Amino acid sequence: TQLLEQSPQFLSIQEGENLTVYCNSSSVFSSLQWYRQEPGEGPVLLVTVVTGGEVKKLKRLTFQFGDARKDSSLHITAAQPGDTGLYLCAGAKETSGSRLTFGEGTQLTVNP
Amino acid sequence: DTGVSQDPRHKITKRGQNVTFRCDPISEHNRLYWYRQTLGQGPEFLTYFQNEAQLEKSRLLSDRFSAERPKGSFSTLEIQRTEQGDSAMYLCASSFRSSHLAGAYEQYFGPGTRLTVT
Numbered sequence: 001t002q003l004l005e006q007s008p009q010f011l012s013i014q015e016g017e018n019l020t021v022y023c024n025s026s027s028v029f030s031s032l033q034w035y036r037q038e039p040g041e042g043p044v045l046l047v048t049v050v051t052g053g054e055v056k057k058l059k060r061l062t063f064q065f066g067d068a069r070k071d072s073s074l075h076i077t078a079a080q081p082g083d084t085g086l087y088l089c090a091g092a093k094e095t096s097g098s099r100l101t102f103g104e105g106t107q108l109t110v111n112p
Numbered sequence: 113d114t115g116v117s118q119d120p121r122h123k124i125t126k127r128g129q130n131v132t133f134r135c136d137p138i139s140e141h142n143r144l145y146w147y148r149q150t151l152g153q154g155p156e157f158l159t160y161f162q163n164e165a166q167l168e169k170s171r172l173l174s175d176r177f178s179a180e181r182p183k184g185s186f187s188t189l190e191i192q193r194t195e196q197g198d199s200a201m202y203l204c205a206s207s208f209r210s211s212h213l214a215g216a217y218e219q220y221f222g223p224g225t226r227l228t229v230t
Contacts, residue, residue, distance in 0.1 A: 102154030
């Protein structure tokens, strides 16, 4: 069974602080995606990484894919209240029809 | 810009009733996925279609669940004889292979259907 573990599960910080969310697995993935989800809504795709060691930046968000394509991290610089939400990592394997295996998510709260 | 749409957004039903949900994917997307998400958890894969063919079903999917995508466009997910344990958010996603992302199928999710079984 593929398993993605995210840490931490909950994170409450003050506006302006930096944070990192981790996503780890013992399996190798063809690609890894990060999503953000608001209550009562579907996940919204933030980024896809496919190459080991790849780093992508999206404004204040930096995503990294591990060299072995088993893990990933999301770093947010100078967090803002608008960053509040559930952050989900999801891995896909070409051999599995690219269905996504999700982590349990990290609930981030940024307090003003 | 039309993304993935799902209908209804909310459904309350009594235990034992049948329910059907609909998903309309992004028009040029050939793959369609169904996931289920319970509170505090990430989505879990249920089944997926490539065009009209259902290619995989999760072992988690009981015989009471059935999905169709008759013309390779919209899809329906039916749950028969609903149980309280079926209460969850049912999410639909669609994708189309992007040639510039080797092996990557970016999936775009709809807003979900929240099912409550009383």
